[in-house]
Amino acid sequence: MINASRKSASGQAHSKLILMGEHAVVYNEPAIAIPFNTLSVTSIIKPHIGKVKFISQFFSGELDQMPEKMQGLVECIKAVCQKLNQSVRDFQIELKSSIPIGRGLGSSAAIAVSLVRGLYNFFNEKLNHDALTMFVDLAEKYAHGTPSGIDREATTHNHPIFFQRNQQVEEMEIGKPLHLVVADTGRIGDTHASVASVKQQYQQNQHVTKQRIERLGQLTRQARQHLETGRIKELGQLLDEAHSELRALKVSDPGLDHYVKVSKAAGALGAKLTGGGRGGCMLALVDSVKQAKIVEAALQEAGASQTWYCKVANEVMSYES
Structure with a gap:
């Protein structure tokens, strides 16, 4: 009852x-x-x-x-x-x-x-x-x-x-606010399929695939240091390199790659896919609200279905759509 x-x-x-x-x-x-x-x-x-x-x-x-x-x-x-x-x-x-x-x-x-x-x-x-x-x-x-x-x-x-799996989650403090632009390709990505694809690559060519995965881990650890010390320009370079490694793992696609290039051409410090890839979204790191608006406009002109500006700071995280 x-x-x-x-x-x-x-x-x-x-x-x-x-x-x-x-x-x-x-x-x-x-x-x-x-x-x-x-x-x-x-x-x-x-x-x-x-x-x-x-x-x-x-x-x-x-x-x-x-x-x-x-x-x-x-x-x-x-x-x-x-x-x-x-x-x-x-x-x-x-x-x-x-x-x-x-x-x-x-x-x-x-x-x-x-x-x-x-x-x-x-x-x-x-x-x-x-x-x-x-x-x-x-x-x-x-x-x-x-x-x-x-x-x-x-x-x-x-x-x-x-x-990191099987370890305590650590909340981070950042040395300088982050200005990010997020763009939606408008296409559904298949995380299950992309994860399975990387697994298949790992089984078929373990040495090369393992190297790429370990490199992504190294980039993440370096990114943490840059985040905590406020080295935003250096962080942008790591985003670019991470996207290159993800492309090598075949989880990006031409649409995501195009938006990454558009972002860089519009002045982004770095850009990469975010999430499972093969559709979905990408993000771009910029140095100011003014630059974010320029990158956002370029992505919209390039065909992004939705874009968002995101500021991340220790005290306040603000978001606009």
Whole structure:
């Protein structure tokens, strides 16, 4: 029976940007991620008699009718209910998200984080980080096959993080504010496929692929030093080199490469893809708000479907779209 006293509840999570280390992080190399608060997702849970009803821009209907690509969320919902000794019925989930799907911005992790938080709030239970990790990883396995955990951590932290698998996540302080421009190709990237592709390359040509992955790890460690000491110009050079390594791993594509070139020609200090690649988004590092506007205009003229300016600082992180 539905609990008549139960009230609506919600859970939120924000998007993320990977500054350095995507793909290499799967192989235990470090990565740096930044919270991207301008894009977020909210899960609203309400009492609803009968089977669980799901409402979103992707699918609306009963839980047992959700498409295969959303089965990770189904398993996540069931696991939360089982953990809390609650029946998988008598509630409705409404998902409101501004995060573009399949763009390497952490949409699947953010949705899962908001969903778990919302369910715990709905059932009036306290959620700890270990439980959140377990449930989000369950959902992420359906989205990415072998999730590194960086999306989960980046969508739950409010500061830049230095992430390495099986190690404590470190929040970072930066020596000088970062000015970033993010551009969306408008094309869905397939993180699962790109991760699988790198894995195949690793199996077929381990020596070369391992060298590239280890180089990405070295670049990430150097990037941390430059971030913490405010050496922005040097950081830009590392972004360029990282993109070259990602191209060599065949996870970029002509569209992303074009936007990287456009950004550089417009005065960016460095630019690279962000996330899984093969579509999705790229980011460019600039030295000022004025330069950001120039780069953003160039990317829009080059055909970017969406662009955002993002300033990252220790005290305040501001975002505009």
